[in-house]
Amino acid sequence: MVETPATRVGVDVGGTFTDVVLHTADGDLVTAKVPSTADQSVGVVRGIEEVCERAGVDPADVEAFAHAMTVSTNALLEGDGARSALVTTAGFRDVLELRRQDRPSLYDLDASKPDPLVPRRRRFEVDERVTVDGIETPVDESEVRALADGIRDCDAESVAVSLLHAYRHPENERTVASILREELDVPVSASHEVLAEFREYERTSTTAVDAYVTPAIDAYLGRLEDEVAERGVPTPRVMQSNGGIAAAETVRDHAVTTALSGPAAGVVGASDTATDVTETAGLVTFDMGGTSSDVSLVRDGEAERTTDAEIAGHPIGVPMVDVTTVGAGGGSVAWVDEGGALRVGPKSAGAEPGPACYGKGGTEPTVTDANVVLGYIGPDASLGGDLELDVDAARDALARLADDADLDGPRAAARGVYRVANANMTRAIRRVTVERGHDPRNFALVAFGGAGPMHAGALAADLDVDTVVVPRACGVLSAYGLLAADEKHDAARTHQVALDDADPATVEAAYDDLVEEVRADVADPEAATVTRAVDCRYAGQSFEQTVPAPDFDPAAVAERFHAAHEDAHGYRLDDPVEVVTLRASATVEGDPLDVAYAGAGDPVTGTREAFFDGDYRETTVYDRAALTPAAEFGGPAVLDGRESTVVVPPGWTGRVTSDGTVVLERGERE
Template sequence: MADDPTTRVGVDVGGTFTDVVLHTADGGLVTAKVPSTADQSVGVVRGIETACERAGIAPADVDAFAHAMTVSTNALLEGDGARTALVTTAGFRDVLELRRQDRPSLYDLDAEKPDPLVPRRRRFEVDERVTVDGVETAVDEADVRALADEIRACEAESVAVSFLHAYRHPENERTAAAVLREELDVPVSASHEVLAEFREYERTSTTAVDAYVTPAIDDYLGRLDDEVTERGVPTPRVMQSNGGISSSETVREHAVTTALSGPAAGVVGASDTATGATEKDGLVTFDMGGTSSDVSLVRDGAAERTTDAEIAGHPIGTPMVDVTTVGAGGGSVAWVDSGGALRVGPRSAGADPGPACYGKGGTDPTVTDANVVLGYIGPDASLGGDLELDVAAAHDALAALADDAGLDDARAAARGVYRVANANMTRAIRRVTVERGHDPRNFALVAFGGAGPMHAGALAADLDVDTVVVPRACGVLSAYGLLAADERHDAARTHQVALADADPGSVDSVYDDLVEEVLADVADPDAASVTRAVDCRYAGQSFEQTISIPAFDPETVAERFHAAHEDAFGYRLDDPVEVVTLRASATVERDPLDVAYEGGGDPVSGTRAAFFDGDYRETTVYDCRGLAPGTEFGGPAVLDGRESTVVVPPAWTGRVTPDGTVVLEGGERA
């Protein structure tokens, strides 16, 4: 394991709040939540300074800084990334436009696919040709230099280079990229460096995404580096989509790896704090923030990962934590559609002006406003530690919604908003469990994010899940996950061959190259452990499954693939098995966080009316800071914390573990 510094800070930027967790030398855990800012670095610095002030230390006393941000995601969702050019093989200019032949919504005649990140006028062709067997037509450097003049003339801010079969023979692409880097003063992303795997569209899309977000990531991290260095804070190490952290320099060279930076940190934090808290087979992680809710699975102590993901309709083939996202967060706006039905999201009130109850001028009714009206958030709550609630504004916003929806009053509208938001999130949980062959009753639901613990009990009851785990730092768990995350680097290369014909020597040679590649990015290669995996499929199948292997042995590979296929799909075949892609990962484990927790005092802070079982009833309110280890309580109850609120339905019970985690048990429908 790596030598961990004594004082470290993790900062996660969300759509509404920027979350901070500071782990001090004596095992103390200090949290902070500040509003996110348009320039994310401003909110990050403000959050670090707030946490340090609460801990009684100076920012310069911080020994390490880990960071997760939404710069890449925002660029893709909002369409404001770099002005990108694409250089590709002659005849393949339109691969981004042609995409795949599937339709985003089979029965929707008006469904449209998103526009390519690179418009046709900035897509350029080069006369070169490579097959799977080698180079047939070498690229002419003079042609590429002439092309550089055209790219310069179109004022491109970055360039993506993706040649046919460059994953197998990158010589032509390597030459073209080198010339463009020499001729142009803009970032150049080459597909064999970004994603050395077959499938032309996915590889080109991933490379285009990398080029599209690289200038924004480079500019942001450069600006943040200057800001924190000025205050004596170390350069940040950044969370990647694969659930591992990396140096700022490495991330700036591989920007696409940050596409799901924040959600990945939350899954890591949930796995670190909740694994071992129950005897369940696995965890369903449920992160409900201000803008959206993210759901993922943790099995056998490891987060589920995928290489088949999309953001804003753009495929990304790099490894990432498998997260399903729905547009239902605390700031999601409730509205009435043309048919008179009550809807929630995906539009969000954001941080400025935010929900009506923030008292910053917002008038749109949101999920947070509904929770205020339902009594789950108390009138004295201080959201994010600084925002004072405007309860009257929340009631006014819900009353206006009730008029639009034909409901009796603000309370009826609040109940409707709460139920609709829960229905959206329940569907997301079913997608990662039931639709993938997993019984949610065999999992514990780990609730975190500013709004997650308020909805978790109701979601668990709807899904017949009888255990909910709420980590101590639930309101800022993604920031906590940054401190618990290992350093991780991945590499892959397509090596397509029938398993029966695979030459172990040739396969091992590819693995040697991959291991060398991942270790080159590791800060301390001597501390790294390397794992190998292989993507396999039955002959004739279109998609693969990834299986871990200690070493390449055809018999072991076949046995593990058959078992994995049967586990995922319920059957195995006698058909020949194909090897498709080889993978290697290097991991440097971090020492476990030593977190001191005592709690104590009188945890009961009073009572208030909250909505349960179809009516408002007087409910016990606990102060989370007063819940000592071993404390037990029953529902209905509300646990008030600095960054989050936990709602305990009737007939559920709760207990506090030695590290401050709250475990709720029940199972009856709320």
């Protein structure tokens, strides 16, 4: 039996702050925020040192270190990844440029698609041909060795190899990748290793992304491992986009799996905190930061996942936590469009100069400024411990907005900004619930991020949701989620066949290969639980539905697919069903978090005016850290915390759980 680590640390790197959570042997939870740095490893080490100092723990006493980062995301968003080359089948070098025939904006005549990650001058063709039935033209090894010279001459820092139908018959691609790895001293990403699934463009794009981010991930993890080793901290285990952690060595071989590392950790933290404190059908996770808001869904204790995601316009087909992002955060700038309508975002004031209320030179009105004017953020709030609020600057910024929007003063402008921001976020929640066949009234809303708990009550009312959960570590929940995460590995292989014609023995043999593959990535294969699934569709459809496949019984698979399709789309058909892709996942449960929480002091710190139900009302203000387990309170109220503020609307009640989580429920207290 594996012993629970006595002291463990989770570090999540964001665009502005690096969040750190330390869980001690006594169950204490100690948090810290430090500025993110250009070399993320510098900020990570500073954060570990700071949180250890606060806890009175020597960094060398840390026994486990989990990490979420934005290295891959930043490389894609900023366009500064590796100088990559692409090797593909003769005649297919332009697949990255041709993409799909859909338009990013149907009625925008000037709409453009992002430039390919690999320019045409670094795309190379090899004379080979594979069909779904097998190899027609084998690879000429001498041609590949000559091609390696061309790749070397263009100073490529990595290579992506994606040959036609390599997901089905990878022999030619395996030969090409092997020779290039022998001839070149750069990473080589092969599509049958990255994404063994059909759809040439998506497979090639995912492989190109892997090649594009691999050198940055490898260099970053190398620096970080050296830095933490000097302080006696273990090598980090890294959060993947699928919501599971993996060894750094594994991630270096599959860098594309880190593309959504941080948001995935937040969803894991929300699920761990809120699943057992509500009796709802699931959770809507709502993470509102400074620039944007991320929304996701958790059902049956598992985060919803997708294999159809894009980052910076580049499709990535590996399994990811299904996160919908909108450009509405605390720093989102409010403005008036040409038609006179009030808008919020996507432009952000960022951290420098930040919202006007930061007092650092910002003059544009933001959502945070609106929250100050509405009374949700108090004039004495320190915003992370370093910033003192400039209430007058916030009011002045909103007064100018009021003039532009023809509104009656800064308070009216603040109300408008708050409502517009909420409308943007409500639409995002509807996209992951109503538009996918789920009734949001059956879910609890889990609010986190610095701004999320201030807006959650209003969003819940708009959606007719009765329960809001605010975790204790809501301001650093992604870092907390790293400590609660399981180890998880995925593998998939396209196996297209009509379900009625599928040979169970052949399918089971393919599953055996997938199970062997995911078990090989697990640190302790004996502790792993393996699950299987299958992507199916009706004949003629171009999209699939994933259903469980603990054993391949065609009749059972068909019934699960019909039910899943009806649940997602509202109907089922009598048409034939096709098997498309087989999937396997290996999971090793993480060590449970036993968090100590007591609360101390007088929780009521005073009152202030805050806006509710169309008017400003005298509102009770609590020190959240002083609320003891089982404490109850009613709205209207504001809970001031070190990392965030919780707004409790009138008609809502609140209670505190044993670990410090706040649960808000709609309904008047008796």
